[in-house]
Amino acid sequence: MARMAGVSAPTVSKVLNGRAGVAPQTRQRVEEVLREHGYRRPDAVGPAAMLEVVFYALENQIAIEIMRGVERVASEHELAVGFSEMRGREAPGRSWLEQVLARRPAGIIAVFAESTPEQYAKLAASAIPVVALDPTGEPLHTTPSVGATNWSGGVAATRHLLELGHSRIATITGPLDYLCARARLDGYRAAMDAANAPIGAGMVRTGRFDVTTGLVEGRALLGLRTPPTAIVCGNDLQALGVYEAARQAGLRIPRDLSVVGFDDLEYARWCGPTLTTVRQPFEDMGATAARVVLGLAAGDVPANPRVELATSLIVRESTDVPRP
Amino acid sequence: MARMAGVSAPTVSKVLNGRAGVAPQTRQRVEEVLREHGYRRPDAVGPAAMLEVVFYALENQIAIEIMRGVERVASEHELAVGFSEMRGREAPGRSWLEQVLARRPAGIIAVFAESTPEQYAKLAASAIPVVALDPTGEPLHTTPSVGATNWSGGVAATRHLLELGHSRIATITGPLDYLCARARLDGYRAAMDAANAPIGAGMVRTGRFDVTTGLVEGRALLGLRTPPTAIVCGNDLQALGVYEAARQAGLRIPRDLSVVGFDDLEYARWCGPTLTTVRQPFEDMGATAARVVLGLAAGDVPANPRVELATSLIVRESTDVPRP
Structure with a gap:
C-alpha cells in the first residue's frame, strides 16, 4: 500500500487514522490509492444494516400498517427500515430489484399482492434472507411466510x-x-x-x-x-x-x-x-415478518415455515337482523 | 500498510484486489490491519446511502403517498428510502431519533403533522441535511420546506x-x-x-x-x-x-x-x-422534498427555502346547485 502510493508506511498510517502531519497532496494520493482499491471509511458509507420491505402493489393503508409493524421490531434491533414499491418499472441503469439487492439489507420482507414468480426467483437467488408477507394468501413454499387466517x-x-x-x-x-x-x-x-x-x-x-x-x-x-x-x-x-x-x-x-x-x-x-x-392484523403481521427474517439472518431455522395470525370479526352498524 | 501487516506491498495489493496467490493466514493478517484502521470493503458494509423519511404522526394514506414520491427520486439516485415514525416513544437504550441520526443517512425528510420544536432542534443539530415536508403548513424558517398552496x-x-x-x-x-x-x-x-x-x-x-x-x-x-x-x-x-x-x-x-x-x-x-x-399532491411533495434534500447533500443552496406545490379542486358528486 505504502509503495503503491509512493509514501512511507507511517504516512499511510497517519492518513488512515486521520492524524495531522501529512501534506494535503500526500493525503490525497494515499486516499486515491485506497479508493482505487475499493476501500472507504465505513462512516462515509452509511448504514450497516437495515430491513427492506418490498411491496408488489398494495392498498395504501395496508402498506403503512405493515411498515409500522416492521419498524417496531427493527427499531428494537437498531435497524433502519427501507421502503420500496415494485411497480413493474424498469429504472434506467440497474434494475430496481438489483438496486435493492445491491444494498445487501439484513433481510427482505416481500409483500406480495400478486404472485410474481420471476421477481421472487431473483430474490430467492440472492443470499439475503427473505420472508413473504402475503395478505392475499399466496403461499411460496420455498420461503417462510406470514399471513392471516x-x-x-x-x-x-x-x-x-x-x-x-x-x-x-x-x-x-x-x-x-x-x-x-x-x-x-x-x-x-x-x-x-x-x-x-x-x-x-x-x-x-x-x-x-x-x-x-x-x-x-x-x-x-x-x-x-x-x-x-x-x-x-x-x-x-x-x-x-x-x-x-x-x-x-x-x-x-x-x-x-x-x-x-x-x-x-x-x-x-x-x-x-x-x-x-x-x-x-396487518401491523402485527409486519412485526411477525420482521422477527422471522431477523431469525433467518441470525441463522435460525424457523419452527414453522408458515405463520398465520388470527383474524377477528368487528361488528359495527352495517349488519342487523333481516327485515321481516 | 505493507510494513504494518508485515508483508510485501504486492501481497497487500493481491488482498485488496481479491486475487489468488496469498496464504489464508497472510490474507487474514492484512485484512485485520485494514479493519483496525477502519477500512472495510463497501460491499460488505451494506447500503451506501439512503434518505430517511421521519413521520410525526400522520394520516396513513398521506404517509404512503409521500413515501412513493420520495422513493421515485431516491431510486433514480440508487438510494434506499428509510421509513420511521416518531410516536413520542422512548426505545430502550438509544432513543429512536438517535438511532436515525446514527445511521447517517444522506438526508432526512421530516414530515411534520405537529410542531415539535425539541425534536426538530435535535435534527437541526446533526450535520445531516434536513428538509421539512409540512402538509399542515407549519413553517420552520430555519430549514428548507415543502408544502402546498x-x-x-x-x-x-x-x-x-x-x-x-x-x-x-x-x-x-x-x-x-x-x-x-x-x-x-x-x-x-x-x-x-x-x-x-x-x-x-x-x-x-x-x-x-x-x-x-x-x-x-x-x-x-x-x-x-x-x-x-x-x-x-x-x-x-x-x-x-x-x-x-x-x-x-x-x-x-x-x-x-x-x-x-x-x-x-x-x-x-x-x-x-x-x-x-x-x-x-402528496406524492409530488415527497418527490420535491427528496430533490431538495439531495441538493443540500450535494452542497447546493436552495434558490427558495420554501416550495409550495399547487392544490387543485376536484369536482365530484357532493356539490350541486342549492335547492330552491
Missing part, C-alpha cells in the same frame, strides 16, 4: 349473519387465483353448510378486490328475483361498492341489506354506516 | 360553491395553531368577501382534523336557525363526519347540502356520494 374469517363473517337470522346470504369474492379469496369463499360455504342454509343460484359472484367489483356485483345481486338480505364481501373495498349499489337501488344499510367486509381499513370506521368487517 | 385551495373550494349559487356557506377548520388551517380559513374568507357574501353568525367552526369534529360541528351547523346550504371542510375526514351528520339529520348530499373536503384521500373517490375536494 382467511378461512376462519370467512366462517366468522357468515356465521354472524346466520346468527342474526339471515338465510339468503350472498358472497362476492376476489380473484380465485388468489388463495385468500378461495379460503374466504370456502369459509363462507362451510358456515352455510354447517347451518343447513342453501346457497341460492347466482349468490356467489367473483371479481377483483376493488370498489367497482362491489358496485357491479352488488347491482347484479340486488337485481336478482329473490335478492339476498346480506352480502359477505371479499374485502372492504368491495363492501364500499355494495354500499353504492344499495344507495342507487334506494336500499338502506342495514335495514334493507346487511354487509360485511374483510380487512378493516380505517374507512370501515368512517363510512356511513360504519362497516362490520373481518379484521386482518 | 392551502390559501388558494380554500379560495377554490369556496368559489366553486359560490359559482353553484350558494350564499349560506359555512366552514369547519382544523386547529388554528396549524398554519394550514389558518390559510384555508383565510382563503374561504377572501372568496366570500370578494363575492360580497356575508358570513353568518356561527358559520365558522373550529376543531381537530378528524371525523368526530366533522360530525359534531356538522350537527351544530345543521341545527342553526338558518343552516348553511354548503360546508367547506378543513380536510376529507371532517367531510366524512359532515356526511354522517347529514345522514343523521335525514338530509341528502348534494340535494340538501353541498360538502367540499381537502386532501383528496382515496376514500373521497369511494364514499357515497363521491367527495368534491381540494387535492394536495
